[in-house]
Amino acid sequence: MKTFISFVRKEFLHILRDKTTLLIMFAMPIVMIILFSYAISTEVKNISVAVLDFSKDEQTNRIIEKFNQNKYFQIKQYLTTNKEIEVAFKEKKINLVMVFSENFAENMLHTHEASIQLLADGSEANSGAMYIGYAQGVLGSYLKEINSDAGATQSFQIQTNSTMLYNPQSKSEYNFVPGVIGMMLLLLNAMMSSIAIVREKERGTMELLLASPMPPIQIILSKTIPYLTLSSITLLLVLVFAHFVVGVPINGSVGLLLLLCLLYIFTALSMGLLISTVMQTQISAMLVSGMVLMLPTIMLSGMVFPIESMPNILQWLSCIVPARWFISALRKIMIQGVDITAVSTEFLILIGMVVLYLIIALKKFKIRLQ
Amino acid sequence: MLYGNDFNVIANVSKVIYKTKHINSQLSKEKQNNKTTMTNDDIIQVKDLTKQFGKFTAVNHITFNVKKGEIFGFLGANGAGKTTAMRMLCGLSYPTSGKGLVAGFDISKQQEMVKKNIGYMSQKFSLYEDLKVWENFSLFGGIYGMNRKEIKDRTDKMLKELNFENERNAMVSSLPLGWKQKLAFSLSIFHNPKIVFLDEPTGGVDPITRRQFWEMIYAAADRGITVFVTTHYMDESEYCDRVSIMVDGRIDALDTPQNLKNLYSAKDMYDVFLYLARTAKRS
Incomplete structure (x- = not known):
């Protein structure tokens, strides 16, 4: 010890x-995190809105007026048919289209089926989600206003039905935080630890350590501990920063969240271990980490490009990227606030990966010692 | 140890054969003669040690003994199999066949015990450049299970011997190469091993520092530490008590430098080495 x-x-x-x-x-x-959140906070100003009003009554006028008064929204265009929606998005640089259903005011009062469809340009996932979020906020405050005016006798309801065009599955407002955490933990643990081990090989100090009575497995384990510790600190730092400064919600249990991150750190460390047993120089370890770890993590994890809209072959390929499962579970826990049963698949797959990497790494390590 | 005794018998027999073979070789100096008779003191005993990588036989049935307190020079051209043999003796690599005992422990089965009793200084410079001098000492003391007080006392003593007391807090990367090599040697005997393996310890070092380095080796040998050293400097091989020369994975010559020179009628070890190394088929 x-x-x-x-x-x-x-x-x-x-x-x-x-x-x-x-x-x-x-x-x-x-x-x-700062870069991502800065990009978001600038893009949600001056949202260009087009309105398709099938009802044209007192209520829809008041709602449109509300949007006009809001500093974030600008009503740019009034549409008359569904067909014009796509044109509006593609040619008029409209960010958000509001579609009011027929007999809006009447339904709002009686059937509770008054509905507004919000269509957002989702090609930039985060901004798209922000447009919808903001619009829902405006609608929500309007409802509160008229409900308190009407007193307890009546209750108005509006159903909103929001769709992100061009990027349908992106539900989260804060996609980037799970993505950044997924990439960061991988970078710190897999890349840095494999480079640290290979550095000892390259400089010849590994020989010295192997000639000491310390068992090889302990040498390797002790190299991973500082990375485990420091990346836990970074993780907490990022979570605190994202939550309190940027305002990203943490809806699920913090314990489950940390457990997931710990599991992912282990996955990354075992990957780093595997790389370090195969590679001989720092440069090759860095290249392999870059090509085999970073690129798939950015491209195939769902961090930047939605997995559902990839070609089938890339979807299958993405299954072997640990970050895909981590980011998916992290999103579910942070944003949707689910419990462990909802993320059990992700947990099991990550555990399986750790076991697999460790078995291969230890086998390779033994062969090398022969 | 039963196996060890068997081993000694075999070793003695081979020694007798060896001696009759070279019957005309002169008797060595008095001091060395005394040592060669004390075969029970053999701290390294190697019999038919072989290492194969696929079809390539890096080390081919080598047999030799090293006596306690001896400075044993392990010579050979690049690629002759020196480093491979040394790695097996240090427990860094498993022999393909053959037996070896180092400090009384089997190199194929008791590697942990072998490693506890040896020090090792590798060909590549092997200190941590981004650690301070004392931190390097403290790390290796810790790895060999020394306690804090032992480490502190030993560090003080060693730095004093080296006249490095002012460099205790210096970063290793800031020291000149010669100093680093001396430090690396001190580190390899920091835990008082029975044997220290030095793999080309003086490569790239200036003549004055090499001289000082060999003084340190003599000092260690005087304290009873057996020194097993590989080198390409033939003048250094003259400093050894006995020298073995490897050619193509075999040991082709093994004796005191004086006896080898007489045997091959050479004026110095350089000629002996050239004569043997030229017979090599691999290169």
Whole structure:
């Protein structure tokens, strides 16, 4: 145990004295979150709205007026038929189309079936979700207003039916946070730890360690501990920052969230271990981490491009990307607030991956020692 | 140990054969002669040690013994199999066949025990550049299970011997190469091993530092640490008590430098080495 502790201490010193590593570990995730949230906060101003009003009554006029008064919305166009909707999106740079159903005011009062369809341009997933969110906010406050005017005798209801065009499954307003966390944890744990192990091989210090009575498995394990610790700190930092500064909701249980992140950190560490047993130089470890880990994580995890709209073959390929399962589970927990039964598939797949990577890595490691 | 005794018998027999073979080789110096008779003190015993990588036989049935407290030079051209043999002795690699005992432990079965009793300094420079001098000492003390006080006392003593007391807090990367090599050697004997394996320890070091380095090796040998050293500098091989020369995975010569020179009627070890190395078929 004493040998183990002195070894772990050494690993911490390596990291703490390497400014680049520290920068990547702590500054990069925060910068990414700031960049993403900044991009979002600028894009939701000046939302161009087109209205397709099949009812044209007192209520719809008042709602349209509400939108006009709101500083975030600008009514740019009045449509008359469904066909014009697509043209509006494609040619008039409209962000959001509101469609009022027929007999709106009457239905609002009597049948409770007054409905507004909100169609948003979802090609930029985050902004699209923001348009709808904002519009729902305006409608919500309008309803509150007329309900309190009417007193307790009457209750008005509007059904909103929102659709994101061009990117139908993107339900979350804060897709980027799970994505950033998924990429960051992978980068820190798989790439940095594999590079750290390979660095010892390259510099010849690994020989020295292998010639010491310390069992090889302990050498490797002790290298992963600092990364586990530091990335947990970064994770907390990012979560706190995302929640309190950017305002991303955490609807599910925090315990489950941390458990999921821990499992994912283990997945990333075992991947790093596997890479380090195969690669001999830092450059090759970096390249492999870049090509085999980073690219699929960005392209195939659903972080940037929705998995459902990929060609079938890429959808299958995405199944072997751990970040896909992690990001999906993280979204469900953070934004939808589900419990563990709803994310059990993701948990089981990640556990399976850890076991698989570890078995291959340990086998490879033993062969190398022969 | 039963197996060890069997081993000694075999080793003695092979030694007798070896001696009759080279009957005309002169008697070595008094001191070395005393040592060669004390075969029970053999700290490394190797018999028919072989390592194959696929069809390539890197080390081909080598047999030799190293006596306690001896400085044993392990010579050979690049690719002759020195490093592979040394790695097997250090428990870094498993032999394909043959037996080896290091400090009384079997190199194929008791690698952990072998590693506890040896020190190792590799060909590549092997200190942590981004750690301070004392942190390197403390790390290796910790790895070999020394407690805090032992580590502190040993560090003080070693730094004093090296005259490095002012560099205790210096980052290793800021030191000149010669200093680093001396530090690396100190580190390899920090835990008082029975044997220290040095793989080309003086590569790229200036003559003065090499001289000082060999003084450190002698000091370690005086303290009873057996030194097993590979080198490409033939003048250094003259400093060894006994020298073996590997050619194509075999040990083609093994004796004191003086005896080898007499045997091959060479004026120095350089000629001995050239004579043997030229017989190599691999290169």
